[in-house]
Amino acid sequence: MWVWAGLAAAMVLLPILIHLINRLRHRRVRWAAMEFLLASHRKNRNWVWLRQLLLLLTRIAVLLLILVAVGQVGCESDNMARLLGQRITHHYVLVDDSFSMSDNSSGTAAVEHARQTLDMIGDRIDGRNNHRVTVIRFSAADRMLQAGRATSGSSGSLPQADLNSRTVDRDIKKAIRDAAAGIEPSFLSTRPDAGLELVSQLIQTRSDENAIVYVLSDFRTRDWQTQTGIKQTLAEIEAAGAAIELIRCADAPATNLAITSLQADGSVRVAGVPLMMQLKIRNFGNETARKVQVELVAAAYPDETTLDIVPESIEPEVDELPTILIDEIPAGETVTRRFPVFFSRPGQHAIRAVLQTDVVPADNRAWTVTQFAPAARVLVIEGPDSDAARFISLALSPGGMTGLQVETGSAARLRDAGETELDQYETIFLLDVDRLEDLAIRNLRRYVESGGGVIFFAGPNCNLKHYTVKLFDQGRGVFPLPLARVASIPEPVAGNTTDIVVTRHPVFAPVLDIDNSPLDLVQVARVCQPPIEWSADGDNATTVIATVRGQAQMPLMVEKRLGQGRVLATLTSASGAWNNWLRNPTFPATLLLMQDHVSRGRASGQRRLVGSTPQWDLSVDQYGPDVVFASPADDEFGRSVWKVTATPRADSTSVVSARLGADNETDRPGVYETWLTNRQSGRELSRQALNVDTSESHLQLLSRRDLLAEIGEVKARVVDWDQFGPASRGRRGTSLVRLILAVLIITLLVEQLLARSASFHPSTSRKHRWLLARGVSH
């Protein structure tokens, strides 16, 4: 910029300097007929001055026009640019490879449009030797940025770029075509932020280059609307002097269905016991989807502890489950279906759901892995009333059908438990326990925070003050509320006989929306009550899920979430001391649901996404450094297996780390395995499922006008892929050069006329020829 400004200033000053130099270099003539000359000068002085001024201005304009024309030609002609020492022009092409680019609503996938646009960019820069091109996918940019390689990339190393600062030569079109052919939609949901941020860093680092940034994307609403980060990054790129071209590669989307959730619906995951699974399918389109089929497959893996099983040869037993048929899914709605799965042997088994093919295939498949234990262990801490423990045990495991294995013990069991001993239990019941020792409270708290579930039942032996001070501990403890007193529930009056008033909570699912529910027959005589002023409204972690009849709506059951675990406090007894619920048919079902509910903290069903990089920090005392990873291959349940050695952590000498996905191994949805070497128990397997991020399934496009509005004041060219011509810039530049040349010619003609008018043209008179021939000067 400064060079051109300097040249422009020189072009303006040059004629003036020539004029001044000519005034100094004039010919000197000692003249006799001065009187006539002075008379002519007096007469023509103003007109001569005006013509000379006009001539000077015209000549300045001519030089400036020449400068502009040369500059324009320099922009278009690389040979000229090289002669002028012009900067290299770097073309940064960012290609969206998120799975929404596989949208083939119009019959051709958006990524194919991106490939064709990339070819056109190749045509555009072909033969421009002073140019370079870099092609980066969104996903690669995201990984490089996360890996902190942007700075090293600025020095020329972009390890995951499809083309890295490729100098334009005779093979550039082939190179770009090959790069385009290698671009496939990933299973990732990568936003444009990382790519733009990476390019912004590169442009700012390479300040000696001109830059043009092409963004080839589908420009979905979810990615580009109200994204202040993108707007800011684009503004930074523009401020760095780069031109921005946003090329829309997607056509109007059709209806897209996606499996948004596949997870176990129950917490009791025991081999030999059916487990209900929950499947959610969402219609992301604008029209109702009808006759939707979902194919289900259960994959039972062999026992990994068997000695002859090695990671490379492991194969699941695949069992096709009945297909789910959904009549219709309204536009924008999510439909939930439940189905049972049954695995006869314990282990980490997988379930896969596959939707019928639609415009985006990637989100039509979902996997989940569930750990099926030999049995679900439940610990019941009994108080002085051992009948309650027996009733509870019977209700939880009637004949072993529920898969729960109930153990009973005293409060000392909590105190004496080792660090991880309590973690073996899905749920811990505390029935009318008087008080807990501090160590027991700490163990219980740690158990809950790590995902365990605890259910309190009050009773006449509860020490209310201890519960308030030690267990509630001003809201920091495991108990959900403070207790003030034991209250008696008055006799029911006519028309209001329901003692337990429930909310819409999963625990009460069987009795919700049922007239004449058996739960209405439960009579509660006494409950522990919190102070009058207590309220759960200000605490997001605490919820009252059932109250006792009466105007005061005193709480009966209160839930609290602590860490990853859940606590449920029932303020009446589990035995018949304070109520008759024990004899009500709703008690076993509600008890099982309570156990199921609080134990979900450990199996939260968190959906792991492709592209994530789970890390294992291994104690060197417990684990060997060799780790085996297995990732899904192209076929359904195929696998790729590789071994790594855990690397020591910088902050600890006793822990080594192994990371899965550091080299893009987790970019494919499916079932992944991690085999650790436990020094005591041998091999240790962790199997997990990774699925696509269905937020990418929203295919709504941002219109061109809305896109321009989103990027605000950033000056970017927004164009559809089919409007992106390979020679449009060249044509525009050529027409501009022609216009400049036309103006230049006109200005030159005006200059000639002015020069002739001002008598600056050489004379062809006899006298002049005589002087020229003899070189005579005065």
Add this chain to the structure above:
Amino acid sequence: MPDSKRFLHPEAIRRIARLEIRARHIVEGFLSGMHRSPYFGQSIEFLQHRQYTPGDDLRHVDWQVWARQDRLYVKQYEEETNMRCHLLVDCSGSMLYGDGHLSKYEYACTLAASLAWLILRQQDAVGGMTFDAGVRSRIPVKSKRNHIMSIVKALDVDRPQDKTQLFDVFQRAAETFPRRGMMIVVSDLFADTETTLKGLQLLRQRGHDVMVFHIMDDDELDFDFDGPTRFEDLESDSVLNCNPRALRDGYMTALDEFLDTVRHGCARIMADYALIRTSDPLDAVLAHYLSNRLGMHHRN
């Protein structure tokens, strides 16, 4: 061009350093180019016979008539009056201008010397003066052949300078040369035109024939200059930086007006006027003089 004429061109004349040689060369070259001079020997013309009366000079008796008729007659001739020619040569600073060949001053001196040589060859008397703002030197009117040396010496001015005041000069000439004769003015006339013409009229009123040789350089008449030029006045400190072609039209207009004024003024007072370019061959000027000289006979 005959060889004799070729050496009359100013470029050739310039190579002759000494003015008297230059003048002789010109005149002899000019005369040798004429096959028969109608003017040569015409200064003594026979008019009629008259009967002798005592007291007449016996040298004028026509003895051939006495021998045939025995009567004494004397020959009567047209009055043998030597023409008095006065050369008024401008030596002002403006006469210093010249480009390529002779300067105006050199041309004027050569012309004056040539005229003087020619006049002396015709037995006429010639004198004159050189002038700028005033009279620089005065040359007495004589008809001896060696008078040419005095004339040449008077014309040899170290360096022309100063402005011209022609009226004063002409007035002084009229007083200096009271006898009627021919006043030949050789000048560029770069002075106040009105007073110049008044001076010429004064000479005419004193009975002089006036012949004006207006010497101008080609540059002054054509003004073919190009490129940025700094013009410095030869007679003053005036300076003008200009593009000459831009001023040419105005210059030519002013010059034409000057020349017209001079030409018409001379015609009005019946003074002969000739605009001479310093590039013109000198024989043409001499021819112009002789034709004018013949005309003067008729006019008188």
